[in-house]
Amino acid sequence: MPDxxxxxxxxxxxxxxxxxxxEAFRALLxxxxxxxxxxxxxxxxxxxxxxxxxxxxxxxxxxxxxATVAVLAVLIGLLSPVSGAHFNxxxxxxxxLRAEISWRLMAGYAVVQVLGCCLGAILAxxxxxxxxxxxxxxxxxGGPQWLAEAVATCGLLLVVLGPKRxxxxxxxxxxxIGAAYWFTASTSFAxxxxxxxxSLSDTFAGIRPTDVPAFIGAQIGGALCAALIARVLxxxxxxxxxxxxxxxDRTGSAVTPGVSQ
Numbered sequence: 657m658p659d660x661x662x663x664x665x666x667x668x669x670x671x672x673x674x675x676x677x678x679e680a681f682r683a684l685l686x687x688x689x690x691x692x693x694x695x696x697x698x699x700x701x702x703x704x705x706x707x708x709x710x711x712x713x714x715x716x717x718x719x720x721x722x723a724t725v726a727v728l729a730v731l732i733g734l735l736s737p738v739s740g741a742h743f744n745x746x747x748x749x750x751x752x753l754r755a756e757i758s759w760r761l762m763a764g765y766a767v768v769q770v771l772g773c774c775l776g777a778i779l780a781x782x783x784x785x786x787x788x789x790x791x792x793x794x795x796x797x798g799g800p801q802w803l804a805e806a807v808a809t810c811g812l813l814l815v816v817l818g819p820k821r822x823x824x825x826x827x828x829x830x831x832x833i834g835a836a837y838w839f840t841a842s843t844s845f846a847x848x849x850x851x852x853x854x855s856l857s858d859t860f861a862g863i864r865p866t867d868v869p870a871f872i873g874a875q876i877g878g879a880l881c882a883a884l885i886a887r888v889l890x891x892x893x894x895x896x897x898x899x900x901x902x903x904x905d906r907t908g909s910a911v912t913p914g915v916s917q
């Protein structure tokens with residue numbers, strides 16, 4: 657399974673930094689489609705779980721978690737060779753700050769990620785016969801929830817930026833989000849695009865529009881914190897080869913082969 661860290665490298669996205677290219681179009685399409693399916697799964701599984709759980713919130717959250725973890729793993733495996741499978745503006749932002757993708761590509765990704773997630777909310781509503789566009793009244797506010805969002809997003813970015821075997825990328829990202837559903841007070845949104853989309857859904861997964869800015873602020877703060885930690889934690893190190901020559905130890909650094917097209 658493709659390694660997100662590998663796919664986010666400079667050489668991996670070199671061709672996609674030409675916005676007029678076919679590769680860039682495919683990457684934007686992949687990001688939009690992935691965001692749409694992710695949001696539809698999060699919101700749709702919340703609706704289904706709420707209907708079947710007979711008021712048992714723990715069972716509903718467990719079902720919502722399982723669906724989210726599964727779709728994340730599948731979408732990362734399917735779409736990471738095309739776009740890197742960000743599906744999340746703060747992931748794209750941190751990679752742009754690290755000069756691993758261009759700011760122009762980052763902006764395009766952010767637009768399609770938000771649009772895709774919002775369309776995913778509408779799709780979920782349509783599948784369950786609900787009003788297509790609605791405002792959520794689900795209150796999610798306060799210091800503990802903001803801290804939880806910062807922690808969830810920081811952990812997610814550390815998983816993305818850290819070293820891993822190629823086949824581990826999908827389960828590590830999905831596994832972190834699944835765990836953070838349960839150990840954070842906010843149930844781990846960790847994504848500004850899906851936070852906006854969930855404000856359009858007065859369902860189990862919803863969030864009041866008035867609570868969105870603080871959640872997004874916490875997510876950005878957590879992502880920037882992860883970027884700083886990663887610079888130290890995953891810094892390139894020198895090791896000594898058998899013949900006594902210093903060589904680069906890449907266990908904590910980016911690997912940058914090209915993306916398979």
